[in-house]
Amino acid sequence: MKHKDLSQSLPLSIVIFLMCVICLSGCRKEQEWHAFHYDSMRTSSQPKSTALSDPAKVPNLAVRWTWTAPAPGPGGNAGFRASPVVNDNIVYIGNGNGFFYALNGDTGALLWQYPSAGSPALVTQFQCNPSSYGIASSAAITDINGTDAVIFAAPDQSIGMHLGDGRLFALNAKTGAEIWKSPVIARLTGLTSGSKTEFHENIGYSAPVVFNNHVYVGIGDQCDNPIQKGRVVAVRLDTGAIDPAFSYCSTGTCGDSTRGGGVWSPVSGAGQNVYMTTGNTKSGSPTEPSPNNGLSMIKLDQNSGAIIWKFQPVPWILDGDPDWSAGATIMSTSCGKVVISTMKDGWTHALDDGPTVPGPPSRRWTFPPATIPFTPGDGTTHGDTRYMRGGAAWGDVYIAMNGGLNLTVSGVLGGYRRLHAFNVCAAEADRLRWLIDVPGTSPPNPFQRYYLGHPTVTNGIVYVGTDLGHLVVIADPSLVPAAGFRCSNPDVTNANCIASGYKFVPQPAVLKDIPLSGRMVYNEPALANGRVYIATEGNNVYMLSP
């Protein structure tokens, strides 16, 4: 029997009503911002068209509300280093004061906080840089047994040695009630500087990712004092219990005393795999650990943690601490799935996702172009520099900090204030799509390293925060005519550009430059439901809309 079309059996008004209900729930979800860098692939990209992706409306962007976090109590530090996530018009974010907040997306009114007022804050006793100031890790939205939940990582002095071991918390997204708390994930067993007998692990900035019915999170250290064995831990989404079947350690075996390869960055997930980047292994170690998975971009089996491939551009002998601080972005492009990230030394590496069984990855390109792996005689330096922010993916375009074509000649400082856009699938000659020195940043200063936060993008419109507290909006030249052209090598004048063997690239138009209050170098603008939510180290959360 042939079924009648539903629309023929129901009055048109009911069909329209049902479609609206479906759209209000489903379409709305797609416009939210459920994770740090938007999704498990860490694309930092809002795909839905809203006013934020309309160049004609962006100039009307203005602050609609501001919420200021309470002053920190004992052991806390003011300021947001985490970034907001958004679900059902509720904004979730943790603060350096050790409290996690849920705010009304329309008004900024506080809906709930965790722990409750008067309870001990989620802070650690080992504080040496902002990665250990209260809650530095951004949250993730998920569903646990039919309940909307928000998951975040934080130090907790109620467990372990009571110094602030790192663990995961899953809360009811509507009420803030606990669903589960994981066991200790990052061990802190002492506070002795340089101790090789104590664990000084830290979850830090590694935002958890929900994927494969698990929550994955990376383990780093407390400002290399001393470096710890980098790990990725998987906990079961339904219970918060650590899954013993999944195991990844960056050096040696998980049980030996080798160190390094901290996972500072947000772990990514796509297909059947987990991806991440790792930190240094040489600091304080007289010999190279074996295996050494430090300073690498890595693809793991999602169930076992076994390495599928590893890309290690900087060998141990050149390890001057260029921790890989930006995570891996998984891009679905016209040339296939590409895994891409900028290392702390200023080079951006794009890999074909490649095999699903263990084997070497295929490098698509490196920018600035280089022979990989680097070698002691190639004139490059790989140190503790500040190309630390994730990139944003839009179609075949990747927007990120990068050292630029002058990196090895002019040093690292010039690129700290600059965004590059890359044509991921193009030929080498057309790799660079545009570049811009972002306005609203401090003048170059050798004693200052942080100028830009993590960029995000929606349909070609790029949003980024700056060290001077500006939110800057930039339009891809395919949407708005470029403000001008400049030489692809930023050190070369336009007059000498072609003769020097370089080409002109667009300098995109700035659609809006809004001064806010507080540095935004750790933060990303969350682009949800046609609104920008961004937090600052000035202790404020802002909502802006056109």
Next chain:
Amino acid sequence: MKRYIVVAVGLLLSETLMVLVSPGQRPSPSPTATATQPGNKTDNSKFDEAMPLEPIERFEGRSSLKNPRLQAAGQAEIQMTLRNWTIPNRQRIDRFPQQGFLIVQVRSGEDMVTVIDGQRQKHAIDEFFTVPSGSTMSIETGDDTVVLQTLAINSGRAPAKK
């Protein structure tokens, strides 16, 4: 490398004149350096066990200066050594081992202090500074690993000509 040579030539002339010809005078390592004050000593607890320094050799070569006075003194021959040094965080190096007149660039690392002949100075990334020949330089690092590139210039007597 090219910029090192340019910097080196200029600095070398003044250095050779001041150090080799007038050994009683030495240039200040930096015009903004400040003398170490009593009570301003470093806290030993800030530093870990010393790690061995293992530089990466980038270049080594000899050259001759066309300076009649130096040639007459048999000091026209110089040796240049370019090295990269990676110094872990929380280290104190009491005596930096590279000898000679040094041109140093901080390639990475936020938190580095040198004490050159008692003068204490914080250095920034990409900064160049010099260390006179015969001076003592100690280095302290904080929370960052530091990468230095040094160009050492030493005088070397040219082989005797028959």
